[in-house]
Amino acid sequence: MKHHFILRVIAKFAIPFILLYALYVQFHGDFGPGGGFQAGVIFAAAFILYALIFGMEKARHAAPSAAIRLGIALGVLIYAGTGVAGILLGGKFLDYSVLAHDPTHGQHLGILIVEFGVGLTVASVMIAVFFAFASRPRSEG
Amino acid sequence: MLAFLVVTAIAIVRLRNLFAVVMLSGAYSLIAATIFVILDAVDVAFTEAAVGAGITTVLLLGTLVLTDREEKAPKTRNYWPLGVVLLTGAALVYATLDMPNFADPNAPANRHVAPRYLADTVPQHPSGAPVKVGVPNVVTSILASYRGYDTLGEVTVIFTAGIGVLLLLGTPARKEAPDPTKRKAPARKRPNRRKPEAKPGETAEGSP
Amino acid sequence: MDVLDRVLGLYNYWIVIVLMMVGFYVVMASRNLIKKIIGLSIFQTSVFLLYISVGKVRGGSAPILDKAIETYSNPLPHVLILTAIVVGVATTALGLAFVVRIKEAYGTTEEDEIHKQDERSD
Numbered sequence: 001m002k003h004h005f006i007l008r009v010i011a012k013f014a015i016p017f018i019l020l021y022a023l024y025v026q027f028h029g030d031f032g033p034g035g036g037f038q039a040g041v042i043f044a045a046a047f048i049l050y051a052l053i054f055g056m057e058k059a060r061h062a063a064p065s066a067a068i069r070l071g072i073a074l075g076v077l078i079y080a081g082t083g084v085a086g087i088l089l090g091g092k093f094l095d096y097s098v099l100a101h102d103p104t105h106g107q108h109l110g111i112l113i114v115e116f117g118v119g120l121t122v123a124s125v126m127i128a129v130f131f132a133f134a135s136r137p138r139s140e141g
Numbered sequence: 142m143l144a145f146l147v148v149t150a151i152a153i154v155r156l157r158n159l160f161a162v163v164m165l166s167g168a169y170s171l172i173a174a175t176i177f178v179i180l181d182a183v184d185v186a187f188t189e190a191a192v193g194a195g196i197t198t199v200l201l202l203g204t205l206v207l208t209d210r211e212e213k214a215p216k217t218r219n220y221w222p223l224g225v226v227l228l229t230g231a232a233l234v235y236a237t238l239d240m241p242n243f244a245d246p247n248a249p250a251n252r253h254v255a256p257r258y259l260a261d262t263v264p265q266h267p268s269g270a271p272v273k274v275g276v277p278n279v280v281t282s283i284l285a286s287y288r289g290y291d292t293l294g295e296v297t298v299i300f301t302a303g304i305g306v307l308l309l310l311g312t313p314a315r316k317e318a319p320d321p322t323k324r325k326a327p328a329r330k331r332p333n334r335r336k337p338e339a340k341p342g343e344t345a346e347g348s349p
Numbered sequence: 350m351d352v353l354d355r356v357l358g359l360y361n362y363w364i365v366i367v368l369m370m371v372g373f374y375v376v377m378a379s380r381n382l383i384k385k386i387i388g389l390s391i392f393q394t395s396v397f398l399l400y401i402s403v404g405k406v407r408g409g410s411a412p413i414l415d416k417a418i419e420t421y422s423n424p425l426p427h428v429l430i431l432t433a434i435v436v437g438v439a440t441t442a443l444g445l446a447f448v449v450r451i452k453e454a455y456g457t458t459e460e461d462e463i464h465k466q467d468e469r470s471d
Contacts, residue, residue: 025187030276032413033183035284037435041191048199069307076300079293094289104275111276111285114292121296122435125303126196129442132310133203136449143364150371150391159383166387173394181422182401183411185430189397192438197390204383204445208452213380213459222378230370237362238355240403255423259412279412279424280431288428295432302439309446 004053011053018046026119030108036115040122047127056134068128075121082113142176159210167198184280258283361402368395382448382458386441393437400426 022043029035051059083094090098096110097103149169156162170193177186259279276282284292372395375388404426412424448458455463 029281030278032278033187033280033411035184035278035281037431038184038187038191041188041196045191045195072300072303076296079296083289083293094293096286096289107282107286108276111281114285114289115281118292118296121299121303125299125439128303129306129446130199130203132306132446133200133207133449136207136310138207143361143368146368146395147364147371150368150395153384153387153391154371154375159381162384162387166390169391170394173398176398177401180401180405181409181411182404182427182430183413185397185401185427185434188431188434189394192434193390193394196438197441200442200445201383201387204448207449208383208458209381219378222374225377226370226374229373230366233366233369234363237359237366240359240362255425258424259414259421277414279414279421280427283424283428284431291432295436298436299439302443305443306446309443309450 007053011049015046015050018042018049022046022123026115027112029115030111036118037122039115040119040124041126043119043123044126044130048130051130051134056131059131063127063131065128065131068124068131071120071124072128075117075119075124078117078120079114082110082117086110142172142179145172146176157211159205163198163201163205166201167194170194170197184278258287362399365395365399365402368398371395380460382451382460383445385460386444386448389444390437390441393433397430397433400430 022039025034025042026036026039029039047059047063050062082096082099086095086098087093094110097106099109100106146169149165149172153162153165153169156165170189174186174190174194177183177189276286369392372388372390372392376385376392379385379388404423406420406422409420409422410418412421412427414421451463452458455466457463
């Protein structure tokens, strides 16, 4: 059981850094490589690591199914909502220029919100898929 | 690097132990990510490494846990796939003879729309004047702003795939092993809202 | 030396085509469903390699705008392939979910045994 001990210590150490890195990649997607998809996948990887080392029960406490299902839908809603907000404020669908006082700032704001929506959906879907695979009872086939 | 890829791919074809094949496919994705970095595609390399070498390998291992570990030996030799593959390969090589040389700055692919995106001169404002998006990462600005509609479609695809997997794998399987000679009994009609009597060893409840 | 020039300019594409054909062969010729899906993912990754190598510009850098850099590689294929990678993993996940259900329903993941069971019960 020494192996499990080392793994648990290292995982407890590494998982917050992985989550922090995911957030960094998400919000610095404008200035370096990164963006919504990569950040979502890395965020999900942290949860998968937690589930692999500490077991599915604890992982379900950390990521309850209701929250994951909400996350899957909310990300798409945020993306489409930004598009509709563009219409409501006078522009075309997914026109970010009208979202702020200045077209360039509007573009920045739009890109930030949209990438957040993408990251949320990607992370939730990856976590949900992994939990679905891992919770399947094994048949004696 | 490309030679590594070819060796890995051929090894995947020949091996029958599925665990080794899964590991090799993870290595394949990682080498491909390295080649993407060499080709200046840093966002793509990031995504391919995270998704290909990470998520795909994890899901394949999850599937292997639930199914077999070894592929059965082929009983009959079939040469049709080899023939089709050689024919298609020859046709594709013939098609590349028309292409411009590798990394040519004057290739038509690099002259058409890309310079306008790189210079931020695509009209975005309703008045038609070009709006400076001002985001240094051009790939993100194309993904989210110039081609934002496509990214909306992509997020919808991920959403749909997630729902599909939840529908397929959300409810627990039947408890006894399926008998291959008996026709599957149509037991799915009854909605199983009530939890079945809790067995002591059964911790999984299935739907995330 | 025009032929040599063309060969040097095109051999990258040819190697990628070889990889595509290896993936294609795995999809067609393997009997195990999981190996088919892995072959499909090899095929997809090599197609991405083809597209990204079309977009590379000699002497260019990664497409992140910076005052000090003159030429950039073409960012358009990067965007396309980014989308394609994520869609690819979504379909792979769905395909693997199907394989798990097929295994539970038929008891095997070998293609010919599944066909035999279907023929027997028809």
